[in-house]
Amino acid sequence: MNRPDLDPRTQDILRQTVHTFIAFGDPVGSRTLAKLNAQGLSPATIRNIMSDLEEQGYLFQPHTSAGRVPTDKGYRFYVSTVMDGSGLSFAERQMIAGSLKQSGGDVEGLLQETSHLLASMTDMVSFVTGPNIQQSTLKRIDFVKLSPRRVLVVLVSETAQVVNRVVELPEDFSGDELERSARYLNAEFQGFTLSEAREILLLRLREERALYDRVVKSALTLGQAAFAENTTSSDVYLEGTSRMLKKPEFSSNIQRAQQLFATLEEKNRLLNILNACLEGSGLQIIIGSEARVPDLEGISLIAASYRFMDRELGSVGIMGPTRMEYAKFISVVDYIARSLSDTISQTAGRPLDV
Amino acid sequence: MNRPDLDPRTQDILRQTVHTFIAFGDPVGSRTLAKLNAQGLSPATIRNIMSDLEEQGYLFQPHTSAGRVPTDKGYRFYVSTVMDGSGLSFAERQMIAGSLKQSGGDVEGLLQETSHLLASMTDMVSFVTGPNIQQSTLKRIDFVKLSPRRVLVVLVSETAQVVNRVVELPEDFSGDELERSARYLNAEFQGFTLSEAREILLLRLREERALYDRVVKSALTLGQAAFAENTTSSDVYLEGTSRMLKKPEFSSNIQRAQQLFATLEEKNRLLNILNACLEGSGLQIIIGSEARVPDLEGISLIAASYRFMDRELGSVGIMGPTRMEYAKFISVVDYIARSLSDTISQTAGRPLDV
DNA sequence: CTTAGCACTCATGCGGCGAGAGTGCTAAAG
DNA sequence: CTTTAGCACTCTCGCCGCATGAGTGCTAAG
Numbered sequence: 001m002n003r004p005d006l007d008p009r010t011q012d013i014l015r016q017t018v019h020t021f022i023a024f025g026d027p028v029g030s031r032t033l034a035k036l037n038a039q040g041l042s043p044a045t046i047r048n049i050m051s052d053l054e055e056q057g058y059l060f061q062p063h064t065s066a067g068r069v070p071t072d073k074g075y076r077f078y079v080s081t082v083m084d085g086s087g088l089s090f091a092e093r094q095m096i097a098g099s100l101k102q103s104g105g106d107v108e109g110l111l112q113e114t115s116h117l118l119a120s121m122t123d124m125v126s127f128v129t130g131p132n133i134q135q136s137t138l139k140r141i142d143f144v145k146l147s148p149r150r151v152l153v154v155l156v157s158e159t160a161q162v163v164n165r166v167v168e169l170p171e172d173f174s175g176d177e178l179e180r181s182a183r184y185l186n187a188e189f190q191g192f193t194l195s196e197a198r199e200i201l202l203l204r205l206r207e208e209r210a211l212y213d214r215v216v217k218s219a220l221t222l223g224q225a226a227f228a229e230n231t232t233s234s235d236v237y238l239e240g241t242s243r244m245l246k247k248p249e250f251s252s253n254i255q256r257a258q259q260l261f262a263t264l265e266e267k268n269r270l271l272n273i274l275n276a277c278l279e280g281s282g283l284q285i286i287i288g289s290e291a292r293v294p295d296l297e298g299i300s301l302i303a304a305s306y307r308f309m310d311r312e313l314g315s316v317g318i319m320g321p322t323r324m325e326y327a328k329f330i331s332v333v334d335y336i337a338r339s340l341s342d343t344i345s346q347t348a349g350r351p352l353d354v
Numbered sequence: 355m356n357r358p359d360l361d362p363r364t365q366d367i368l369r370q371t372v373h374t375f376i377a378f379g380d381p382v383g384s385r386t387l388a389k390l391n392a393q394g395l396s397p398a399t400i401r402n403i404m405s406d407l408e409e410q411g412y413l414f415q416p417h418t419s420a421g422r423v424p425t426d427k428g429y430r431f432y433v434s435t436v437m438d439g440s441g442l443s444f445a446e447r448q449m450i451a452g453s454l455k456q457s458g459g460d461v462e463g464l465l466q467e468t469s470h471l472l473a474s475m476t477d478m479v480s481f482v483t484g485p486n487i488q489q490s491t492l493k494r495i496d497f498v499k500l501s502p503r504r505v506l507v508v509l510v511s512e513t514a515q516v517v518n519r520v521v522e523l524p525e526d527f528s529g530d531e532l533e534r535s536a537r538y539l540n541a542e543f544q545g546f547t548l549s550e551a552r553e554i555l556l557l558r559l560r561e562e563r564a565l566y567d568r569v570v571k572s573a574l575t576l577g578q579a580a581f582a583e584n585t586t587s588s589d590v591y592l593e594g595t596s597r598m599l600k601k602p603e604f605s606s607n608i609q610r611a612q613q614l615f616a617t618l619e620e621k622n623r624l625l626n627i628l629n630a631c632l633e634g635s636g637l638q639i640i641i642g643s644e645a646r647v648p649d650l651e652g653i654s655l656i657a658a659s660y661r662f663m664d665r666e667l668g669s670v671g672i673m674g675p676t677r678m679e680y681a682k683f684i685s686v687v688d689y690i691a692r693s694l695s696d697t698i699s700q701t702a703g704r705p706l707d708v
Numbered sequence: 709c710t711t712a713g714c715a716c717t718c719a720t721g722c723g724g725c726g727a728g729a730g731t732g733c734t735a736a737a738g
Numbered sequence: 739c740t741t742t743a744g745c746a747c748t749c750t751c752g753c754c755g756c757a758t759g760a761g762t763g764c765t766a767a768g
Contacts, residue, residue: 044743160500262596395711415762
């Protein structure tokens with residue numbers, strides 16, 4: 001990139017332009033900036049600088065006689081320099097910790113509460129992606145017979161998440177067989193992730209082609225069905241979508257709002273988008289077009305992953321118009337992600353005390 | 355009500371007014387109606403009739419020189435007379451049956467698919483309220499120990515629904531105790547609804563105040579926690595909310611849209627509203643202000659209950675602007691509710707074949 | 709009772725106009 | 739060479755007035 005490294009004063013102007021645009025929402029002009037600017041530059045000077053910044057793609061003029069508005073590149077610059085993370089007040093931290101702590105012991109409730117917190121603290125759309133079941137470690141498996149060939153599989157993960165699905169079996173199983181199989185699978189695979197379990201299972205099925213033990217055989221058959229890859233877990237906790245209609249960016253452009261809402265409604269597609277965007281770990285900020293997804297034009301994401309026992313479980317974050325209070329929200333997302341990780345390890349923790 | 359029983363011709367005019375307003379969305383005038391009207395009345399005559407209808411509260415003029423628009427009372431009349439239920443085409447019926455059949459065996463998936471069907475066939479917001487867990491019959495209960503005093507309770511209902519919650523216990527329980535208790539509770543309460551189970555449990559606890567049997571005692575304690583009344587099940591399947599933004603009623607009035615969306619987002623409140631509105635059983639149509647809930651101003655509901663083994667499980671339905679194609683949608687909702695009931699009894703059926 | 713005719717009302721869309729904001733350029737000042 | 743003041747220019751936005759057209763209510767005739 002031909003970034004001729006902006007000189008400090010120019011950087012200052014850019015920063016302030018973005019900052020005041022975020023604060024007020026209308027294009028900011030040289031005069032406005034001159035008033036705010038401590039260095040006491042005249043509007044004319046600032047105009048020249050802004051003109052340069054426009055040439056370099058940091059700013060953009062909606063029309064000739066309007067002020068300037070940041071481009072995505074401008075926002076990116078702003079975020080990368082202002083990201084000092086103004087931090088949260090003590091009261092805010094306390095509130096976050098408190099809300100998470102008291103939201104009961106089950107992960108689902110916790111994630112929902114997290115989503116709620118994020119939305120209410122930022123007034124944006126919040127999202128929390130649930131742990132990927134395939135990567136969860138198994139704590140318990142159970143079978144409930146529905147009809148001779150239809151069985152309800154109930155999986156409980158280390159983090160007390162419960163997944164259930166109905167599987168169609170190739171042959172009849174008696175209630176007794178189911179129970180034995182469950183016992184066997186519990187004994188063998190507790191502590192493994194589902195995908196690990198699946199692999200081991202496949203190996204064994206191949207090895208012991210001539211299965212003498214009837215119990216083992218049915219257990220393996222059932223296990224295969226239970227750990228199947230298509231065990232979907234498209235759970236995303238969303239909150240605050242309705243808030244977007246209050247944002248001028250959307251209330252003046254219903255088309256856009258409609259499109260966004262449609263995307264948010266398709267949970268599966270949304271999850272794909274989020275996963276694609278948030279491939280790296282740690283705190284991520286994606287500004288407008290940086291995500292190569294047309295659905296997210298004009299929208300920024302701030303996300304962070306949460307973890308348990310050094311394993312990444314999922315992401316929490318917010319999304320909203322590119323014009324948002326990055327400095328503040330980055331702190332919020334970051335802190336909430338950390339708190340969530342802590343809370344999970346505190347409640348779901350003590351992994352082997354059965 | 356002082357309804358001076360409209361004479362047939364007047365009824366005709368009213369019906370047609372509502373009908374064409376539903377079709378086109380703009381206030382309908384006497385001239386338009388004269389053209390459509392088979393009886394060949396002149397605009398002037400129609401004007402007189404419409405004027406009468408306005409006096410009686412069936413129609414309403416947005417402003418002096420506009421056509422007429424139905425009031426809620428007008429819609430109500432329309433619905434009550436046109437409700438012959440034009441019925442669905444063979445292809446439509448087939449599609450409904452097919453979609454439901456192939457949507458897998460678990461109730462949750464089924465309800466979601468139902469919601470999807472409703473939304474896509476009507477282009478409105480669809481809702482499906484899940485079975486009230488308290489009224490579900492128990493098929494299986496399981497305990498998973500998380501820590502000495504925290505236990506995950508997994509309940510499976512006759513309809514293969516799974517509910518889980520974490521309970522905090524007053525004293526420690528060993529893994530063995532949990533297992534015994536589960537066995538006991540399964541033996542005792544299978545086939546009862548949760549609320550029945552709770553009552554019986556309370557009775558026993560009172561009767562056998564001096565509990566000699568340690569197993570029974572811990573089982574009852576655990577059962578009490580498991581069947582507690584606050585076992586929430588605020589599951590509503592919503593779909594198609596984003597479609598509302600395409601409706602002129604909302605895209606021209608974002609305030610309203612915002613309010614509606616906020617209501618839809620608060621699942622708990624929404625569930626309360628729905629329950630309050632849909633107290634009766636069978637097919638229900640609620641038009642705008644008839645629901646005494648300010649959140650639903652300008653919105654109509656068409657809902658029907660679905661059932662399993664003569665027990666009402668929940669409701670399915672749609673909601674959208676009062677201006678909607680009642681005749682068509684009533685058929686859709688009605689037929690889908692029936693199909694859903696059928697599908698549930700077919701898949702979850704055969705209640706005691708464990 | 710129905711209908712034709714007519715005056716009246718009112719929302720809507722369009723063109724023009726002035727105000728205001730902000731720019732770019734030029735020339736002078738530091 | 740950089741900064742600044744001055745000035746002409748551009749463009750949006752809101753407002754006004756006007757013409758238009760749809761639709762009504764009323765009246766009088768069929």
